Amino acid sequence: MQNYNLAKSDQFVAIEGYQTVSFSFTSDFLLQRTDRHFIPSDYWIWGKGSLSPIDYSLVVKGGEDGFACYVKGNNLIYMPSDYVAGYTDGKTMHGVHILC
Numbered sequence: 001m002q003n004y005n006l007a008k009s010d011q012f013v014a015i016e017g018y019q020t021v022s023f024s025f026t027s028d029f030l031l032q033r034t035d036r037h038f039i040p041s042d043y044w045i046w047g048k049g050s051l052s053p054i055d056y057s058l059v060v061k062g063g064e065d066g067f068a069c070y071v072k073g074n075n076l077i078y079m080p081s082d083y084v085a086g087y088t089d090g091k092t093m094h095g096v097h098i099l100c
Contacts (some may be wrong), residue, residue, distance in 0.1 A: 014038040017053075028062030036075070044077045052081055058088070 017038025024031040037055045042049060056073030060066070074085035079100060 011043045013043055014054075014058065015041045030033060031062070032060045034058045034060075035072075041076060055081065056085075 017036065019034060019036040019038075022033045022035075022093050035057045037051050037053060038049050042051070054075055054077070056075055058068060059071050060068045066072070069087045070085035072081055072084060073081055075092075076083075076085060079085070
């Protein structure tokens with residue numbers, strides 16, 4: 001179960017799910033992809049009327065020109081699950097969502 005309080009168990013934010021993390025070290029920088037699927041707990045009912053599963057893929061590239069980008073879905077509880085969030089890190093986002 002995922003929980004946002006590291007000191008104690010307060011409220012479950014996901015009641016079940018799985019994730020796959022892949023890495024590539026074939027160049028001078030790290031490339032990582034996280035595919036994650038989870039069912040949010042009742043804690044999130046205020047943010048979204050129906051608590052459908054969250055399913056997203058995030059790609060992270062290290063290095064000087066690195067980035068973090070959602071290539072499938074998002075982890076924003078109040079957005080539709082089919083909305084692709086795009087770039088999500090401060091360096092490349094500059095206050096807007098750009099699909100990568």
